[in-house]
Amino acid sequence: METLFRVIGKDKKENTETFQTASQILREGGLVAFPTETVYGLGGNALDKQASLKIYAAKGRPSDNPLIIHIADIKELNELCVDIPRTAYLLAEKFWPGPLTLVMKKHKKVPYTTTGGLDTVAVRMPNHPTALRLIKKSGILIAAPSANLSGRPSPTSAAHVLQDLNGRIDMIIGDGEGDIGIESTIVDLTCKIPMILRPGYITKEMLSEVLGQVLIDPAVEQGKQCVEKPRAPGMKYRHYAPKGEMVLVEGADERAVVNKINSLVRDKRLQGVKTGILATERTKGSYRADYVISVGNREDEHVISSRLFDVLRSFDDLGVAYIVSESFPRRNVGYAIMNRLSKAAGGRIININEKKENDDDSNRM
Ligand code: AMP
Ligand code: MG
Secondary structure (H helix, E strand, O other): OOOEEEEOOOOHHHHHHHHHHHHHHHHOOOOEEEOOOOOOEEEEEOOOHHHHHHHHHHHOOOOOOOOEEEOOOHHHHHHHEEOOOHHHHHHHHHHOOOOEEEEEEEOOOOOHHHHOOOOEEEEEOOOOHHHHHHHHHHOOOEEOOEOOOOOOOOOOOHHHHHHHHOOOOOEEEEOOOOOOOOOOEEEEOOOOOOEEEEOOOOOHHHHHHHHOOOEEOHHHHOOOOOOOOOOOHHHHOOOOOOOOEEEEEEOOOHHHHHHHHHHHHHHHHHOOOOEEEEEOOOOHHHOOOOEEEEOOOOOOHHHHHHHHHHHHHHHHHOOOOEEEEEOOOOOOHHHHHHHHHHHHOOOOEEEHHHHHHHHOOOOOO
């Protein structure tokens, strides 16, 4: 299949044509990748069984991993959900359009292929002019998981989408890089107390201001890789992962972390393995590896989240087979950053504080 690639630019007429073509493809059951403020999405008609099957096939995604449906108008909730709780409207008012996905009971119109066999459906309104214009113009509800091959880091640029899906989908619309860079926060509103199924830019604290009590799914808290029946089925799969083996190093003392990372990398280099380090601005000069990439200033969690997946993909492009990453404080967006990093690392986290405790090292910080 040849994939049409169009970029949104200054020429209004060209843009209009791009939206017309993309809308027609979507209405005819085809697939179009488009930008959102989080990551690029791979869109297909959410109410068309065949289109959702095509999405799974193009991504190589397991069919029990449900899709998020993207809307451009709050009224469309009624077509997708039943028993919509009041909290949904409160959250929508505060955070939509924006990086928040709500899980509610599904309307019978929504095919089980779209929801991965679940009786619930995940919905969000993206905060991106191109995404919103495409949804409105097409006149359909668009199921759109991240536009990457299943398991790979999510795409934050059109180049990433081309890398993964060129030749597998009908069209890609390029329009810069999303400023958030990690996927939406997902909240399940079908539980008695709303539950975060996937952390993101909208934090637990921000949600609590609207909802009062909010819980975090225990499987997210524990960073478990394999849960039998996870509420957010995506959690069961290795995710966001670069091709190389990856490990995180966590610890209170920055110098000790740097030393540990250098020693892990040194061992691998001696074995002839190509190595990479995901560093931050302050520490990047202290490392010795084949490639050291800074993800930004440690204090600037928004820059880190927006660059994270691009950095992970860069290691792949460079042919790095062993990656060691610094860790980040698990607060605010840092919580979501650590969630993505620990999944990318397949749960391999070395905590040097804990190790020191076990070793009964009296010098620990
Ligand atoms: P993505 O992988 O970015 O396309 O996001 C899709 C993710 O949304 C899935 O992996 C699930 O974790 C989550 N999701 C979608 N629909 C539901 C649902 N009905 N219930 C719980 N989680 C859902
Ligand atoms: Mg995804």
